[in-house]
Amino acid sequence: MDQFLIQGGHPIDGEVVISGAKNAALPLLAATLLASTPMTLTNVPDLKDVTTLIKLIEGMGVTVQRDGDRVHIDNSTLNSKFAPYDLVKTMRASILVLGPLLARYGEAVVSLPGGCAIGSRPVDQHLKGLTALGADIQVENGYVHAKMNGRLQGGHLLFDMVTVGGTEHLLIAATLAEGTTVIENAAREPEVTDLAHMLVKMGANIDGIGTDTLTVQGVDSLLGCEYAVVADRIETGSYLAAAAMTGGRVKALNTDASLMEAVLIKFEKMGAKITTGDNWIELDMQGRRPQAISFRTLPHPAFPTDMQAQLMAVVCVSEGAGTITETIFENRFMHVPELARMGANIQVDGHTAIVTGVAKLQAAPVMATDLRASMSLVLAALVADGETRIDRIYHIDRGYERVEEKLRGLGAKIQRVKA
Numbered sequence: 001m002d003q004f005l006i007q008g009g010h011p012i013d014g015e016v017v018i019s020g021a022k023n024a025a026l027p028l029l030a031a032t033l034l035a036s037t038p039m040t041l042t043n044v045p046d047l048k049d050v051t052t053l054i055k056l057i058e059g060m061g062v063t064v065q066r067d068g069d070r071v072h073i074d075n076s077t078l079n080s081k082f083a084p085y086d087l088v089k090t091m092r093a094s095i096l097v098l099g100p101l102l103a104r105y106g107e108a109v110v111s112l113p114g115g116c117a118i119g120s121r122p123v124d125q126h127l128k129g130l131t132a133l134g135a136d137i138q139v140e141n142g143y144v145h146a147k148m149n150g151r152l153q154g155g156h157l158l159f160d161m162v163t164v165g166g167t168e169h170l171l172i173a174a175t176l177a178e179g180t181t182v183i184e185n186a187a188r189e190p191e192v193t194d195l196a197h198m199l200v201k202m203g204a205n206i207d208g209i210g211t212d213t214l215t216v217q218g219v220d221s222l223l224g225c226e227y228a229v230v231a232d233r234i235e236t237g238s239y240l241a242a243a244a245m246t247g248g249r250v251k252a253l254n255t256d257a258s259l260m261e262a263v264l265i266k267f268e269k270m271g272a273k274i275t276t277g278d279n280w281i282e283l284d285m286q287g288r289r290p291q292a293i294s295f296r297t298l299p300h301p302a303f304p305t306d307m308q309a310q311l312m313a314v315v316c317v318s319e320g321a322g323t324i325t326e327t328i329f330e331n332r333f334m335h336v337p338e339l340a341r342m343g344a345n346i347q348v349d350g351h352t353a354i355v356t357g358v359a360k361l362q363a364a365p366v367m368a369t370d371l372r373a374s375m376s377l378v379l380a381a382l383v384a385d386g387e388t389r390i391d392r393i394y395h396i397d398r399g400y401e402r403v404e405e406k407l408r409g410l411g412a413k414i415q416r417v418k419a
Helices: 022-034 048-058 092-105 124-132 164-174 190-201 233-246 261-269 305-316 336-341 371-383 403-409
Strands: 002-007 013-017 039-042 063-067 070-074 107-111 136-140 143-147 156-158 180-184 205-207 213-217 226-228 249-253 273-276 280-284 321-325 345-349 352-356 365-367 387-391 413-418
Touching (some): 022 048, 124 136, 124 164, 164 180, 164 213, 190 205, 233 249, 233 280, 233 371, 305 352, 305 371, 336 345, 371 403
Parallel strands (some): 156 180
Antiparallel strands (some): 002 387, 002 413, 063 070, 107 143, 205 213, 249 280, 321 352, 345 352
16 A cells, blocks of 8 residues: 655745546546547546546446547447446446436446545435436445436426535436426536536537526437546645645646635635636745634535645644634544644534644654545645655545646655555
8 A cells, every 4th residue: 555755844836737627527427428429538637536437437338548638438339337336336426427327328227336435425316316307216235226218307406405416417417308407506616517518518408507507408419529627626726735835836737716716715815925827826925824714615616625624734834723614524524633643733623623823743654534635634744844654645546646746846755655
């Protein structure tokens, strides 16, 4: 099992190229199953989760060829509508293949998913929505068995809660349904919008893109196209946080400031100088220690839960104290005990953490518990006195492409070693 060794105290300064977003690439890959002609996705990140989903659709007989960040998909060879537990168990996004298989082929058998242990993320909203579109759904022995007599039927869908995956899943399925589907209380995250734009390019008829009400007029078929995955706003924010942690400067390239306004506002409140261009964002702390801030995670366009752990790490070394409230997932403070091992001063009361900044963190052996928690530990290690060893870094490989290479390019002293 791989580990990171990070020597703290080295200035972070330079430029970093941001990859395509994992959270966008996965639903886009699932949606390619709708296409009646070959497709090409570009700016696809080379990540474990992406590789897993590609293996999953290859296992159905789909022809997939990867050339750098370009992925070519041809569904004409598909010969199975079965998604096995061995692949689905590692990643929740695997459930997204259910909808397109059902919508285009009329049947699917997909294992219930796994993924990061950051709280209950049930798929009941997904299954409830597909049932409302006319699907016959049965859950037996850990598998979802879905059938359709003819086409899915348009319907009115109202989510009990804002769900990104549920919105993506039902949006994908509704594109080939007969009639009109209205999705209310839809998620507005940039990755949902990216998916909608690709579906439209394939020939889908979708109104309300970027709002919480999506109206889909079903079409008979969708064609393949070439489409570029949107920039990863969470990876962008994580590297900007590295500069904020260390009093340094980072210019993130191939990214989009409009995707992460709530995060950039918080960095400015910490004392960072933020400048932006058409496809870049620069954060410069000008050698200053960050100021403590408070924030609450909420659905987009508010502060994203996927940046909570990284910003908490920055607050740990800030001047003053801040209050952080997590409203999306009930078990997303698992990084707190590990940060405390490094000398952070954090008090947790339910879904709220009170963080009092300290002047210095100390190196310690720590363990990553989920994807974003792993990056918070990397950030903390960048400023800690001594050498920090981070175990279970397979979590970070699920969402950050070539992370040690990119950090070394910014001046960090980091190496990957075998345990």
